[in-house]
Amino acid sequence: MRITRFLLPASIVTAALLFAAGIPTAPAVVASVDLEKIYKSLDQLKASEVRAVALRQGLEKQLAALTDGVRGMQEDLESFQVGTPGHNDAINKVILKAGDLNALQSYAKMKLEAEGANSVRDAYASIRAACAKLAKEHKIDFIFIDDTIPPINPTNLEGTMQQISGRRMLYSNPALDMTDVLIERMNADFRAANTTPAANLAPAANTTPAANPTPAANPTPAANTTPAANPSTGTPVTPPAPAGKS
Numbered sequence: 390m391r392i393t394r395f396l397l398p399a400s401i402v403t404a405a406l407l408f409a410a411g412i413p414t415a416p417a418v419v420a421s422v423d424l425e426k427i428y429k430s431l432d433q434l435k436a437s438e439v440r441a442v443a444l445r446q447g448l449e450k451q452l453a454a455l456t457d458g459v460r461g462m463q464e465d466l467e468s469f470q471v472g473t474p475g476h477n478d479a480i481n482k483v484i485l486k487a488g489d490l491n492a493l494q495s496y497a498k499m500k501l502e503a504e505g506a507n508s509v510r511d512a513y514a515s516i517r518a519a520c521a522k523l524a525k526e527h528k529i530d531f532i533f534i535d536d537t538i539p540p541i542n543p544t545n546l547e548g549t550m551q552q553i554s555g556r557r558m559l560y561s562n563p564a565l566d567m568t569d570v571l572i573e574r575m576n577a578d579f580r581a582a583n584t585t586p587a588a589n590l591a592p593a594a595n596t597t598p599a600a601n602p603t604p605a606a607n608p609t610p611a612a613n614t615t616p617a618a619n620p621s622t623g624t625p626v627t628p629p630a631p632a633g634k635s
Contacts, residue, residue, distance in 0.1 A: 418528060421535040421561045422520070423568045432576045433515060436583070437508035444504060448497040455490045462486055519575045523567065535561045 469476035
């Protein structure tokens with residue numbers, strides 16, 4: 390009996406094996422995004438920056454009040470005779486108040502850094518989620534970060550090589566870029582999800598100017614000029630001082 394053998398092309402055999410193994414053989418659909426442009430254009434991050442500014446201003450007011458309090462207490466030391474129990478007690482109060490000031494300074498720094506890190510991390514998670522939605526809608530298999538866009542900063546040889554080795558893409562077809570589509574979608578979704586908070590923030594911003602007339606009408610500073618004599622030991626005198634300076 391004669392046996393006829395058919396030699397199939399290697400590509401057909403490979404495709405058959407991949408199909409049998411359940412591995413997809415269709416060409417992948419890819420797209421790219423400019424991550425730096427996305428971060429600069431997101432309303433989500435802009436809102437985070439507004440909150441960070443408000444937080445920073447609040448912490449600065451607390452620091453200013455504590456600083457003025459420490460200075461006032463230091464000035465009050467002059468009214469006590471050195472070595473007396475009153476002088477020693479005043480020194481201890483200044484030390485405690487200065488410790489509160491240092492603690493608040495450390496807390497303010499850590500709080501601002503943590504808020505910045507959280508906003509960037511949350512934005513990255515939102516970018517990934519939005520990319521996943523767009524990829525499913527447009528049947529895209531991969532969305533890459535186009536790291537060919539940012540220029541290489543001029544530096545020494547080692548720094549240049551580090552920038553080059555940190556990049557993963559050598560070329561990206563501009564026709565595959567979906568940065569603007571992603572930004573538009575993310576900003577639209579963010580505005581839709583934050584319409585009520587935005588409305589709530591607007592009156593809050595309007596109430597602060599309304600509160601400004603109260604510092605403007607500063608009969609209290611006039612009262613503060615009268616306690617120019619050292620009875621200002623009480624803390625009530627210190628808070629009006631920064632308000633008058635502003």
